[in-house]
Amino acid sequence: xxxxxxxxxxxxxxxxxxxxxxxxxxxxxxxxxxxxxxxxxxxxxxxxxxxxxxxxxxxxxxxxxxxxxxxxxxxxxxxxxxxxxxxxxxxxxxxxxxxxxxxxxxxxxxxxxxxxxxxxxxxxxxxxxxxxxxxxxxxxxxxxxxxxxxxxxxxxxxxxxx
Amino acid sequence: xxxxxxxxxxxxxxxxxxxxxxxxxxxxxxxxxxxxxxxxxxxxxxxxxxxxxxxxxxxxxxxxxxxxxxxxxxxxxxxxxxxxxxxxxxxxxxxxxxxxxxxxxxxxxxxxxxxxxxxxxxxxxxxxxxxxxxxxxxxxxxxxxxxxxxxxxxxxxxxxxx
DNA sequence: GAATTAAGGATATATCATATCCGAAAACCG
DNA sequence: CGGTTTTCGGATATGATATATCCTTAATTC
Numbered sequence: 027x028x029x030x031x032x033x034x035x036x037x038x039x040x041x042x043x044x045x046x047x048x049x050x051x052x053x054x055x056x057x058x059x060x061x062x063x064x065x066x067x068x069x070x071x072x073x074x075x076x077x078x079x080x081x082x083x084x085x086x087x088x089x090x091x092x093x094x095x096x097x098x099x100x101x102x103x104x105x106x107x108x109x110x111x112x113x114x115x116x117x118x119x120x121x122x123x124x125x126x127x128x129x130x131x132x133x134x135x136x137x138x139x140x141x142x143x144x145x146x147x148x149x150x151x152x153x154x155x156x157x158x159x160x161x162x163x164x165x166x167x168x169x170x171x172x173x174x175x176x177x178x179x180x181x182x183x184x185x186x187x188x
Numbered sequence: 189x190x191x192x193x194x195x196x197x198x199x200x201x202x203x204x205x206x207x208x209x210x211x212x213x214x215x216x217x218x219x220x221x222x223x224x225x226x227x228x229x230x231x232x233x234x235x236x237x238x239x240x241x242x243x244x245x246x247x248x249x250x251x252x253x254x255x256x257x258x259x260x261x262x263x264x265x266x267x268x269x270x271x272x273x274x275x276x277x278x279x280x281x282x283x284x285x286x287x288x289x290x291x292x293x294x295x296x297x298x299x300x301x302x303x304x305x306x307x308x309x310x311x312x313x314x315x316x317x318x319x320x321x322x323x324x325x326x327x328x329x330x331x332x333x334x335x336x337x338x339x340x341x342x343x344x345x346x347x348x349x350x
Numbered sequence: 351g352a353a354t355t356a357a358g359g360a361t362a363t364a365t366c367a368t369a370t371c372c373g374a375a376a377a378c379c380g
Numbered sequence: 381c382g383g384t385t386t387t388c389g390g391a392t393a394t395g396a397t398a399t400a401t402c403c404t405t406a407a408t409t410c
Binding site for chain 2: 358376
């Protein structure tokens, strides 16, 4: 049960977008080069963010991506689900129904007890991600990343934003 | 990020094993037929449980599997990790290190801030599973499954246990 | 000795993540 | 206007992994 690497990429890209000056766009190319990622494939992750309305786009030179909402209005779960999908990690195939001792038309009132427990764990995972906002990440990063690296990173990135 | 179907199989099989009379073994064949699963492949899941010391085995006719510990001493996480592995769902490839603005030998003191958050969610998932014991599942099942089906299931299964 | 069983290696197949390429439409710039 | 840059989506290729089956070996029962 491993998350797509695009989840990691999307989170790091959102952190960068959150630190951009108001209104500025950043292209796939710039984000890919900053993180050392394959441009064409990273593009798919960014498209997922766009479809989830987490980012806005514009075309042409000086085009690219920017956040559609303030970083405090975006949580981790939104980003993760945008690229990973909203499906639960445990899928119940209802194998209890194969029990030969069950009467033919027997219909269960509740979902499987095993599935309920697995889905509860899934919800705990989602709750944790839902509670962390993108702005929290940006706060942590600006504390932990040395100020000069932090600053030069955005200079580097803005130079590529036209 | 989908769990293996063997996780579902292992959980249901453990629930059955937990309801067996003290000391009795149940074969792969019986468990496969009860759940309508491919015998050879289910066998791999049961082998995983065996390697994790959650079940004991014996060979020959009337052989098979039984729990190695009382159901109250086995939690969901143990079963899930036995077949799914203990790896975290989020793997950090440290893409921040690709940032061209970082000095050459720069060494981060802490693991990546993104990874720390994702791992925290992972821990919440594990904590939930750790808190649920196999005996809890058995309790729920014996409440919810109609008594006659519950009873005939074990008669059916014991007939196949030699 | 014959039948049954778990264990594990080898292999085949299917599904999905990863990755690349291309064309279309939109935006910018001369 | 025409050329460049960009996002977007479709098509396709590749690699890894889940799923599934088969077979051999050793242990156990009768």
